[in-house]
């Protein structure tokens with residue numbers, strides 16, 4: 001047996017939501033009767049024209065992809081009102097998170113972030129041999145920016161701010177984010193993870209992209225995995241100053257974004273009405289789920305994303321996930337009776353509510 005790093009050996013593998021086909025096989029269910037509400041995926045397929053563009057790109061599969069995402073980068077830069085050099089693409093925003101962690105972290109350094117938040121911040125810190133400091137959310141389930149700033153010390157190299165925060169769906173406004181950046185040394189990189197940006201309808205929220213363009217120590221992360229329905233294609237990007245991004249890029253494997261993903265992302269752009277329709281559909285479905293929790297007296301923070309966290313007080317999250325799974329619903333357990341459900345189609349949300357009632361009846365018995 002090769003000798004592995006003890007910190008890697010100690011990691012519990014990342015629990016991506018289990019694929020529907022695996023669960024159906026294991027439980028002896030029909031594939032069509034299992035629903036997955038565990039990974040904050042879109043219930044809809046890719047945008048109009050995307051499948052055709054991806055198929056066309058496959059014809060060039062014998063060639064390496066464009067290393068700079070040239071066509072996509074120029075189109076996206078125009079859409080965002082930034083320069084091409086203000087963008088760095090990666091194989092999903094998780095890959096960019098790992099590259100950020102590698103490029104600023106290392107033994108003797110620290111990463112700071114709110115908790116609970118996106119679990120990958122912990123993983124990328126361990127991979128980069130960086131100590132991770134998890135700062136509890138405040139009583140409103142929001143990032144406690146004052147406490148995060150207080151946790152930043154001389155060894156801190158990076159802060160991850162998830163906005164909206166996964167798994168609570170809570171948001172911070174631009175004044176609060178900028179105030180936070182002002183309050184910490186500019187040697188600390190602040191990665192603002194806006195994976196769920198496109199779902200937010202609340203006017204108190206705004207992207208941190210203008211801040212990232214002004215400050216060398218701020219980058220914004222975005223993904224095509226959520227509202228753009230390209231989770232399987234693995235493509236995301238960072239927005240920031242050119243020099244900052246070029247240094248992060250040195251920790252990136254070459255040709256990391258494949259040509260089909262580049263073509264699919266490019267074909268998704270410029271479809272503002274489609275983005276708006278999906279945002280509004282998600283907001284209506286989210287209101288439905290919020291009402292489901294309110295009617296049943298289950299605590300649930302107000303979410304601004306495509307998922308909602310809720311608590312079944314006194315229950316065990318792992319057992320709850322197993323109870324949902326037995327009924328064909330794949331859920332994300334958090335801890336201490338907290339669960340997270342992805343906002344899905346009307347039909348799947350209704351099915352979730354029915355199964356929730358069955359599980360509630362079971363645990364209240």
Ligand SMILES: Cc1ncc(COP(=O)(O)O)c(C=O)c1O
Pocket residue numbers: 039040091092093094095118162166193195222223224225231234235236
């Ligand atoms: C906060 C956050 N950031 C990033 C990602 C991952 O995005 P990608 O698919 O681009 O790696 C997720 C996925 O669930 C997420 O919740």
